[in-house]
Amino acid sequence: MAAIEVHNLKKSFDEQEVLKGISTTFEKGKTNLIIGQSGSGKTVFLKSLIGLHQIDEGEILYDGRELSNMDTNAKKSLRTDMGMVFQGNALFDSLSIEDNVKFALDMFSGMSSSEKTDRANFCLEKVHLKDVNNKFPAEVSGGMQKRVALARAIALSPKYLFCDEPNSGLDPKTAIVIDNLIQEITQDFDITTIINTHDMNSVMEIGDKIIYIKHGLKVWSGTKDEILSTDNEDINDFVFCSKLFKSIKKNL
Amino acid sequence: MKLYFVLIIRRQNYFYFSDMFLTSAIKYIGRYFILLGKVFRRPENMREYVKAFWSDLELLGLNSLGIVSIISLFVGAVVTIQTAFNLNDPLIPNYYVGIATRESIILEFSPTIISLILAGKVGSNIASTMGSMRVSEQIDALDIMGINSASYLILPKIIALIFFNPILIVLSMFLGIWGGYLAATFIGVVSPTDFLVGIQSDFNSFYIVYSLIKTVFFAFLITTISAYYGYYVKGGAVEVGINATKAVVSSSIAVIVANYILTQILLG
Ligand SMILES: Nc1ncnc2c1ncn2[C@@H]1O[C@H](COP(=O)(O)OP(=O)(O)OP(=O)(O)O)[C@@H](O)[C@H]1O
Numbered sequence: 001m002a003a004i005e006v007h008n009l010k011k012s013f014d015e016q017e018v019l020k021g022i023s024t025t026f027e028k029g030k031t032n033l034i035i036g037q038s039g040s041g042k043t044v045f046l047k048s049l050i051g052l053h054q055i056d057e058g059e060i061l062y063d064g065r066e067l068s069n070m071d072t073n074a075k076k077s078l079r080t081d082m083g084m085v086f087q088g089n090a091l092f093d094s095l096s097i098e099d100n101v102k103f104a105l106d107m108f109s110g111m112s113s114s115e116k117t118d119r120a121n122f123c124l125e126k127v128h129l130k131d132v133n134n135k136f137p138a139e140v141s142g143g144m145q146k147r148v149a150l151a152r153a154i155a156l157s158p159k160y161l162f163c164d165e166p167n168s169g170l171d172p173k174t175a176i177v178i179d180n181l182i183q184e185i186t187q188d189f190d191i192t193t194i195i196n197t198h199d200m201n202s203v204m205e206i207g208d209k210i211i212y213i214k215h216g217l218k219v220w221s222g223t224k225d226e227i228l229s230t231d232n233e234d235i236n237d238f239v240f241c242s243k244l245f246k247s248i249k250k251n252l
Numbered sequence: 253m254k255l256y257f258v259l260i261i262r263r264q265n266y267f268y269f270s271d272m273f274l275t276s277a278i279k280y281i282g283r284y285f286i287l288l289g290k291v292f293r294r295p296e297n298m299r300e301y302v303k304a305f306w307s308d309l310e311l312l313g314l315n316s317l318g319i320v321s322i323i324s325l326f327v328g329a330v331v332t333i334q335t336a337f338n339l340n341d342p343l344i345p346n347y348y349v350g351i352a353t354r355e356s357i358i359l360e361f362s363p364t365i366i367s368l369i370l371a372g373k374v375g376s377n378i379a380s381t382m383g384s385m386r387v388s389e390q391i392d393a394l395d396i397m398g399i400n401s402a403s404y405l406i407l408p409k410i411i412a413l414i415f416f417n418p419i420l421i422v423l424s425m426f427l428g429i430w431g432g433y434l435a436a437t438f439i440g441v442v443s444p445t446d447f448l449v450g451i452q453s454d455f456n457s458f459y460i461v462y463s464l465i466k467t468v469f470f471a472f473l474i475t476t477i478s479a480y481y482g483y484y485v486k487g488g489a490v491e492v493g494i495n496a497t498k499a500v501v502s503s504s505i506a507v508i509v510a511n512y513i514l515t516q517i518l519l520g
């Protein structure tokens with residue numbers, strides 16, 4: 001059984017139909033990537049999955065339990081198992097970076113103060129951040145904020161990790177470090193990870209499963225190896241649009 | 253014939269608009285109570301809520317001490333001067349100035365006017381802070397962690413203000429009357445002795461209770477209404493500003509209406 005199952009997910013805003021019936025599954029221990037053009041509905045899809053958007057139609061199952069049928073307590077306990085990196089970071093701007101990472105630990109962990117500090121430092125080191133513990137989010141760069149957001153998302157060792165463009169705004173080298181880190185966490189702790197991305201490097205690095213969304217519909221899905229050999233025109237058009245990737249594809 | 257049509261259209265429009273007003277009013281009030289229902293839940297972690305309470309107490313309560321003190325002193329002085337001028341009649345004993353000052357400060361000025369000022373100061377603060385958190389997805393981030401964002405953000409504020417506003421109002425009463433005494437002493441509109449006799453005559457201690465009851469209700473209304481406007485912001489910086497204004501206007505109106513109702517109930 002897949003960890004997360006989505007059946008016929010539909011979501012509209014006023015007149016605009018953003019998700020037009022998406023069905024897919026996400027497996028444990030795998031990095032699942034969602035790709036698609038800007039405005040295609042990736043963020044709306046991710047937010048619908050975690051229950052931040054009320055969906056219009058369809059079902060979302062977490063380990064067989066339907067999200068919309070859960071009562072408040074079940075939903076709450078499910079959410080303590082979720083980590084989320086928002087596209088705009090959503091860091092708590094009145095808290096220092098260390099306190100941002102510690103926030104969920106303070107709320108839920110019952111750890112001692114020094115254990116919490118150790119855990120926060122561990123998470124920050126994982127995303128290659130040092131000596132910024134006492135700074136505030138506004139005092140570090142955009143890429144650093146992204147990494148703090150990831151550190152915060154993994155603080156409580158989530159079972160489900162959702163990342164909305166975790167490496168946008170990062171240099172290629174750091175982006176790969178972050179990609180590999182996400183994959184490592186996913187495999188080591190056997191969690192279910194879903195990542196929205198535009199970044200074709202990520203697709204090639206860590207795409208265990210890739211879903212291509214266009215105009216609110218799932219047009220294609222497969223692995224990173226399959227994406228290189230697919231005949232699907234849409235996806236070739238999208239993924240191999242740059243000269244670099246065109247030449248890679250030609251030389252395969 | 254033409255006029256007849258115009259009338260029909262007018263009538264329909266009238267019903268249409270009043271209908272719209274009613275449904276949107278019901279919608280607003282419904283959402284307000286749904287939010288309250290989310291606020292009054294058991295905290296996930298008492299210690300964190302207490303921490304939030306102390307920081308809200310400082311931000312929303314202690315930081316109002318200055319403005320409340322200054323306004324109370326000056327308004328107390330002005331009330332005394334004006335009352336003295338208006339009671340300048342040989343048939344009315346001078347110490348009545350003290351009584352009148354005391355009553356207007358305790359009954360109306362301190363609880364109601366100071367609460368209105370706090371509706372502006374505290375209300376805009378709550379609505380804009382929470383609104384910014386909403387548009388920058390910080391509230392979503394709380395929810396996704398499994399934290400009841402409404403309760404964590406609003407409950408400590410409600411308790412902080414319900415606890416601290418009465419203290420502010422009692423302080424305001426003292427300072428207001430003291431301002432009146434200073435006016436009597438330095439401007440000489442009435443002799444300080446007469447003023448002191450006045451403020452001690454015919455004292456009804458229930459008036460203080462009445463004022464503090466009002467204050468607690470006002471504190472609840474100001475916090476929850478402002479929080480409502482902050483929590484449900486949609487959009488960006490402009491909407492945060494718009495909702496902060498709406499928060500101040502609505503909570504001020506709520507304070508005025510509640511003042512009328514509570515006065516009817518408690519003194520009527
Ligand atoms: N809260 C909202 N209210 C109304 N419309 C929305 C809302 N959120 C998203 N949309 C609309 O849904 C569509 C998809 O948006 P979404 O943010 O999911 O795109 P995306 O695929 O994440 O794009 P990007 O790669 O640029 O982040 C857009 O047309 C957008 O206008």
Ligand SMILES: [Mg+2]
Nearest residue numbers: 042043087164
């Ligand atoms: Mg997006």
